[in-house]
Amino acid sequence: MKKTLLLLFSLVFFIACSKEDNNGINWEEIPSNTPEVKEDPETQEPTDETPEIPVNEDDGEEPKDVESYYNPNYDYDGAIESLKVNETVGTINEPYSFAPIIDSDIWLIPNTDTRIAACQVPEDILKNLTTEALVTTCLRYPWIHSYDLAFKNFIKGIRYYIDSFNGFKELQSRPDAVYELLKKLRELDPVVIAEDYRKGIDYGLYYPDKSIFTFKTFDVLLASNYFPQIFEGKALEVLHEIIRWQYHQQMQCYILDYDRRAVETALLGAQIRLHINELSEWNATILETFINIGYYFKDNEREDDYYLNRIWNLIRIE
Helix, strand or coil: CHHHHHHHHHHHHHHHHHCCCCCCCCCCCCCCCCCCCCECCCCCCECCCCCCCCCCCCCCCCCCCHHHCCCCCCCHHHHHHCCCCCCCCCCECCCCCCHHHHCCHHHHCCCHHHHHHHCCCCHHHHCCECHHHHHHHHHHCCCHHHHHHHCCCHHHHHHHHHHCCHHHHHHHCCCCHHHHHHHHHHHCCHHHHHHHHHCCCCCCCCCHHHCCCHHHHHHHHHHCCCCHHHHCHHHHHHHHHHHHHHHHHHHCCCCCCCCCCCHHHHHHHHHHHHHHCCCCHHHHHHHHHHHHHCCCCCCCHHHHHHHHHHHHHHHCCC
16 A cells, blocks of 8 residues: 555656646747746745746757967957047046945945935036046945845846946946946956955955956946947957956956856856857747846756856856
8 A cells, every 4th residue: 555655646746747837838849038037026036937947958059168268369458449439528537435425324324225325426526427437436336236135136136226326327328338348347357356355455345346246246237238238249249358358367366255157247148148149049048048037047056056057158258
């Protein structure tokens, strides 16, 4: 009798496991558009309806060595300069400082909205900042680095804090925004920043744009597609080469507590590859789903690693 019950239970378990997932998607037949990720309105976290990544088809992408994607002969400076526009804005070259706010009693107020409101740049200063100073100001906005604290979805998290700061809205309107963003990204050399980290230099809240975690913030910021022009034409090519260079530089040094295969970098790499548009429908769906989820795929760490390996094989940064 016990054996009969055991066999019956095993059969029921097998049938249950073979059914489609909770949202009714059969990944044997990949849809043309990625399903929308639904979230709980209170927790802002993906619900059980979050789609899974298809696993039954070959990637169709051959893994390659690190050096095969990094191009040491690429003319980064020349390529960035080709994107320079004649129209410039502003006369204030110094980035806006948040130090007086961080050092004041306002920063001790437990109300987040109050502290966010205090960080807004006065309009008379905001409109007169050069775009170069504005980019640095946005990267020094104290809340922009908190995208992973309130939201499990990194894309939604950073978009929330982008929308909370008037500096980003102003930057979005600047004709030379893409040029200055790429120029700033190129200035961030992991080897140099790692050396400062080893020396114990702590930039803290005042200069977070110089810390080792700026790479992650910058990557997810661009991956959010808030600046869609950066994924067009020459700018897309330059962005792809800079990200490959930065990854190559990260491989030259060891930085404690820094994940070289960060999810944020993978998200940006996924956006780049989708805009290059050289993927099969299957592989494009994998990357689109990854961006929609904006984080890991599974609760199991081993499955996270499996899916991230698939993503890194597709985005061609390593």
